[in-house]
Amino acid sequence: MYEIIFYLTSAIAVLAASAILIAPHPVHAALYLVISLLALALLFFLLGAPLLAALQVMIYAGAIMVLFLFLIMVMNLRPGQNQSAPLASGWKGPAFLALILLLELLWILNRFQITATNNITAIEPKAVGLALFGPYLLVVEVAAVLLLAALVAALYLSRKERS
Amino acid sequence: MSQFLWLIPGSPMLGALIIALLGGYLKQRHFSILASCAAAVAFLTVLLAWLMGAATSQPLQQTLYTWIGVGNWMPTIGFTLDRLALVMVSVVSSIGLLIHIYSITFMAGDSDQRRYYFFLNLFLAGMLLLILADNLLLLYLGWELVGLCSFALIGFWYRDPLRASAGRKAFITTRIGDLSLALGIFLLFNEFNELSVSVLLANATVQWETGSQMPILAALLILGGAIGKSAQLPLQIWLPDAMAGPSPVSALIHAATMVTAGVYLIARTYPLFELAPQVQWSVAAIGTLTIIYGASAALAQNDIKRVLAYSTISQVGYMFLALGCGANALALLHLTTHAFFKALLFLTAGTMIRTNDNEHNIHNLGKRGNHSSLIRWCFLIGAASLAGFPIITAGFYSKEAILTATWSAPTGPLLWAFAAFGSLLTAVYIFRVYFFVFQGSRSGSPMPPIPAPMTWSLSILALASLVVGFVEFPEGWPGLHLWSDWLRDELGSASHPTLATAYSLQFIACVLPLIGIGVALVLVRREKLGFELPLAAFLRTGWNFDALYQIILIRPYFTLARFFKNVEALLIEGTLQKMTRSGMTVATACRDGLEYGVLNKSITGLLAGLRLGHMRLSATQNGLLSRYALMISAGAVFLLGYWLW
């Protein structure tokens, strides 16, 4: 049962991601992205990371996607208007490159023979919290500074132009 | 006590940060006071360390923070105050404080005091960090910090292109040494997986055999770094030009402290040099050559600050000579006395230059004849100490000790002869300056009064230039032998010659400066009548080293650069386009003249080829984000594939 759910979810995640590739409308693409992210959240949960699953839902599927949708709404993008075909001309080269990358990654996985099976033991949020505020405390502070910097940059860029 | 160690480099660092970050809220005159207070805190902390008995106790240690933690390797921000470091921090912080105080009036009129005091404080912090660092990584941080500040302060008046290029010259020349030091540190780390100085040296003495290849290589690389910073042959060319900076900077950085960083580095890692006797001997040889070089070049200079610069090169040579003979404690003693009398000389020179409308030439300074008696006495004390005037000056005790210690080193008598000749030259060149500037001086127009901060710092330095030497009386004399006894445990001691030899050597060391002063008197009298020294032009340019480097290094480099530029120009589209355009002009002319001849066809063919090349090459610069992303990922994929191969 567990395996079925896992592979089904991963299939959904991958398929939704590939749907973004060919979706003509930005809103559709954003919705496919939400689906992919939610599927990933489930994968995180199945891998034994409940905290990250919750965070994935809240931050990615919640906050970040709202930003995307909001921007699409403000810009009022429609297919056909200001929009190129889903796959522009000359798509073969990049697609070939991506394929080579995939083969290379699979080759790496194959070469290092990671055969060990994943004996799922959930790592509780408590352990993550202890790690965050123990050895990684300084990095947490740096992350806070980074967020502040992003906030300042966003405010600066979005200010009303003073002529 | 040890929990206050961080204050020594920390307070100047804090001062620099405050000046840099909050300087906008302060007035011009506050910078000097703030910077001086920061230096004073560092000095008082060192004083406190003395009072708390740091001189006799075990080395003090403080670890502030684990800088980087990678596996078992954890370099820390940690300080060690042993006796060697105690001597160095005392010299650096006391002279640093005096020069900050002196700068208050010297720089009072300058409009850019914020930058000046920022770099001065940062320099002090870097130097103290270098001295106190308990591992080589932190030492290297301080090393680079003082290099940066030296560059910025030499080119302080950067609007003058000559001064700016002097700063660049210093930076680039010392960089060669820095690279060598960095390689040395890499080598040591590669061998021992450890950068803590004490552990490293202990491991090295256990694992490496004397005279084997590794210690020789390591010691050579470290020596390279020391040579660059201490302006020894062949990397000495930056120091004379460094006199373009303000005089207090010359006194602090290019006489008293930074140039001695190389001496400190060698003294700190001396067990490595003992494992490599050949390198140790070459330290002595380099020192000896530099003594002669600096003293002879100083003999022909007419710019007072350049005389002092060459004299610094030559005096640091004495320290290297002592290090090469294993007399580390004596090198340190000479470092201390030299710091005081050279700072004194620079500051008196700076005062003279300032009160005489920026006049650097000793002949003109003498003609004006307008010097207060304080300046005259201070310069006389400094000069006497530099020349090693017997018994009453500090310079005599340190220099005599080094000369005597040289005798019993390998090839000692030869080294001794050169060093003794150098000491004769020293007395000649410095008293040549003294007689030129002060002899027959008549008080012309009333001189401006010297401000109080300047008077104080000059008097303290003058006093120190006289009495510091009394801590170590010559071998076989009644009196104290505090210095070498105190440092013996940490730095070892050199072998002494027999007492009879020592007495005769001491007698010669006493007589040489007196002869030198006499020679100087005669020389000045004859020079005033138009006599030129033989080889004066050669000596004045510092043995033409600049021209030599121009020929053997800089010109080939430029030729190479020009060659590559031409190759590049042939490939780059701009040239292609130019060729296209000129081809078109020629084609038009040909069409007009020849009307579709063979010539025309071939030219249009060439034209089409050029245009094709132009289009192909400029197509890569199309500003298309997706194309750039494609190129980047193609590169990444290719690299990954190559790695997997």
Added chain:
Amino acid sequence: MIPLSHSLTIAALLFVLGLAIILLRRELLFILMGLEVMFNGVALTAIAAGQYWNNPDGQVLTIFLMVVTAAELAVALILVWLAFEHLKTTQVDMLTRLKDDTKGGAP
């Protein structure tokens, strides 16, 4: 139980799909979405590997990844909006202001 290599394969698939989106689509918004997919592929790698060694570090890394993504997106989306406002387009093929001005000759 799921072998680690399967999780990693899925992560690799997501990463390559994200790259394909970036390379093939010509719309700034799509490129940003592709970036998100790539980030998520990396996050899956970190978490799967963390679970494999039974170590919270993988999750910590993913949290920082989210922080970086959030900071990057907040700025990037505003830049997209500014590009749209000033240049009236979000097609990357139209945004070629940085192109070398070949008509004026070499700079």
